[in-house]
Amino acid sequence: MTDPVLWLRGKTAAIGPIRADLVEEYWRWEQEIPTIVGYNRQTPQLIENTREIYTTAYENSSDRQIKFTLYDLTEEEPVPVGAAMLLIDPGCAVGEYTVAIGAADARGKGVGTEATRLVLDYAFHVTGLNCVYLTVLEPNEGAIKAYERAGFRRQGLRRNSNQWLGQKVNEVLMDAIPEEWEGPSLVKRYFQF
Numbered sequence: 331m332t333d334p335v336l337w338l339r340g341k342t343a344a345i346g347p348i349r350a351d352l353v354e355e356y357w358r359w360e361q362e363i364p365t366i367v368g369y370n371r372q373t374p375q376l377i378e379n380t381r382e383i384y385t386t387a388y389e390n391s392s393d394r395q396i397k398f399t400l401y402d403l404t405e406e407e408p409v410p411v412g413a414a415m416l417l418i419d420p421g422c423a424v425g426e427y428t429v430a431i432g433a434a435d436a437r438g439k440g441v442g443t444e445a446t447r448l449v450l451d452y453a454f455h456v457t458g459l460n461c462v463y464l465t466v467l468e469p470n471e472g473a474i475k476a477y478e479r480a481g482f483r484r485q486g487l488r489r490n491s492n493q494w495l496g497q498k499v500n501e502v503l504m505d506a507i508p509e510e511w512e513g514p515s516l517v518k519r520y521f522q523f
Contacts, residue, residue: 334408336401338451338516343444344401344408345452352399353377353384356413359432367495368470369430384413394418396457400431400445411441414449416462424461425453446480448516454508455517463505469494474502481506 336344348356357380359365366374384397400412412431419425427449431442453459464482466473478484482504491501 334399334401334410336408337398338448339403340444340448340516342402342404342439343441343448344403345398345414345445345448346401347399348384348397348413349399349410350385352410353381355410355432356380356384359412359430362430362432364437365430365432368467368473394420396425396452398445398449398452400429400441402439402441404439404441412445414445416449416453416457416459418457418459423459424463425457425459427453427462427464443476443479446477446482450481450506450511451513451515451517454511455515459508461505461507463503465501465503467492467494468500468502474504477504481511483510 334349335346337346338344354377357375357377360369360380361374395418396416398414399410400414401408402411412429414427414429416425416427427446429442429446429449431437431445450462453462462482463485464477465488466477468474468487474484483506485503485505488501488503490498492499
């Protein structure tokens with residue numbers, strides 16, 4: 331493997347473009363029980379569907395989807411550990427954020443939080459989005475805390491709208507806007523002279 335392209339690099343995490351050589355890894359990460367439960371999928375996803383999401387759909391999506399490979403920088407070399415996506419509504423300049431940290435050994439080290447912060451930096455300062463939003467199941471307290479540390483704020487609840495481990499639960503609606511995002515922006519550093 332050649333050195334990965336890293337668009338933005340923090341202390342514990344980095345983000346870069348989707349890589350064709352990692353499609354099977356993306357699929358494996360999405361088959362982990364925490365990811366299946368977090369996405370509230372009841373069934374595994376076929377590898378063909380994952381291949382379509384990360385290749386064909388990417389090619390045909392124009393600027394409506396931005397996909398990222400997430401890297402753990404706590405090792406000697408950058409290690410791919412997950413994927414994230416912004417589903418953009420260009421007419422409103424907003425995007426929905428989804429993320430999957432598939433490598434179990436990357437969890438609990440702040441990699442997901444920092445990678446999410448880097449995606450927000452990209453969303454606000456490269457893509458020019460006015461708002462990035464997400465929905466997370468209320469019992470997923472670890473994810474909610476990580477999103478808050480990255481810059482998201484709770485906006486409300488969609489009550490009895492989903493399931494968690496077979497039980498009816500609320501969905502927490504969260505968003506981040508550039509005016510409240512604390513940064514610092516690594517994107518802007520490219521243009522400081």
